[in-house]
Amino acid sequence: MQIVRLGIIGLGNMGKGHIHYLVNGEVSGVEVTAVSDAIEANLAWAKEKLGDQVGLYLDPLKMMDSGLVDGVLIATPHFSHPELAIACFERGLHVLCEKPAGVYTKQVREMNEAGSKANVKFSMMYNQRTNPLYVKLKDMIDAGELGEIRRTNWIITNWYRSQSYYDSGTWRATWAGEGGGVLLNQDPHQLDLWQWTISMMPKRVRAFCYFGKHRNIEVEDDVTAFVEYENGATGVFVTTTGEAPGTNRLEISGDRGKVVIENNELTFWRLRVPEPEFNKEYKGGFGQPECWKCEIPVQGSYPDHKGITQNFVNAILFDEPLIAPGEEGIKGLMLSNAMLLSTWTDNWVDLPIDEELFYQHLQDRIANSSFQKEAVSK
The missing domain is CATH 3.40.50.720 (NAD(P)-binding Rossmann-like Domain)
Structure with a gap:
């Protein structure tokens, strides 16, 4: 060929x-x-x-x-x-x-x-996997620059959408038409990058999704989720389409420092001595490891x-x-499904999720969706 x-x-x-x-x-x-x-x-x-x-x-x-x-x-x-x-x-x-x-x-x-x-x-x-910022972040984490991951935090609230946007199609922001809101439409790239850069999926999720909080829609438009990882690390994911001005800030902390991506810049706060080693040896009461702020060069095009x-x-x-x-597309989707299921059941959700239970909840909402009722009436 x-x-x-x-x-x-x-x-x-x-x-x-x-x-x-x-x-x-x-x-x-x-x-x-x-x-x-x-x-x-x-x-x-x-x-x-x-x-x-x-x-x-x-x-x-x-x-x-x-x-x-x-x-x-x-x-x-x-x-x-x-x-x-x-x-x-x-x-x-x-x-x-x-x-x-x-x-x-x-x-x-x-x-x-x-x-x-x-x-x-x-x-x-x-396509965000080709962004040099996230390529560099993954490279740093894979190389052990951050050490063991302890915390992840992504605030991604610069998805502002007006009511007129949602009103532009009767299928928009409906369970029957799209199957979800901000998590499924705006956030798939971030949910993918969240797990891809650190090469870890959470073991369980507790989320609070708000449906039609800021707009007259059926689906989620405001989400705060808390996750726990197998190694004891924790994470937070915050997103909405109803906030202006919005923020896009990813922060990942490890026992060797912290990385922040914001405003298209990657900054690494590198500990001279890993935190566990410092904690073991330091006897001075108040104090913390010496930290260097490193402006990490990010090279390469963004195709x-x-x-x-x-x-x-x-x-x-x-x-x-x-x-x-x-086959990796299921990972980010599982995170969004878990957040919705946690809200619907008002409980923690273990990963991998109960797929049949999520499907049943989703079908209930599709059956009562305005877009589904409109389709049936025609």
Whole structure:
């Protein structure tokens, strides 16, 4: 294979965005040969953008069976991601899936199982994994610069969304239309980075999600979660779409110092002596380890979506290791599912979560969703 023939399912904002950089030749070794969308106007747009040779399909399964594609980029609404990915796997097609992996881990686990049986490449569009800030942070932690992780804290509240944003579509911010709120729509990248950079998932979660707290919506728009890790470390995750001005600050503390990422800068407060060693030897009463503030140089470009797409293509053509393996999409989703389930049950939730219990709670809310009732009435 000299070039990857790519099909794109879903021509909303994300699907069209991917087409723009692909048409401009910003990713090598790939050509968009077919697209699928349920709206004919979007297919007409794609034909104008991509030319007369591109295959146009209202039915994504027909596109998969057309013989025109080697791989598929899925950029459809959240609920359909696992179903479409599984259909691709069954046909031996490579898959690059937009975030989130799905709405609930039960369906995503089925997707992962199907992917593991197929001899194809499967990647998630976790483009933030190409951000040099987080690449450097992960490198530092993996190298032991922070020592053992003791605390994580991410305040990510700069997702401001007005009521008019939610009112722009009846499916928006509904359980039936999107399956969740800020955790599922705005935070998938942060939830992924939260566990990816430290290579740890929590062992249990206690969360407080508020539904329609700041806006007239069904789903969560304000969340504070507390987590515990197996090694005794703790963490806090705070997010909302109703706060202005917002904050984006990630702080990770270890027994050798602390790292903060804020305002696109990475700062390392490095202890000259690890805290456990200092505590063991120090006899002076009040006192603390000597600390050096280090401005960490962060080098490299930020290829963003193009970087993940290029990596996906290179994985197919040259067996390059994937930056964001598709099976890892379940991790961030499990964190958001756990936060919702903790709120719904008013209790701690152990990880991995009870997937059947979460699914039952979600189905109850979908059944009473305004978008579901609207669909039934039609």
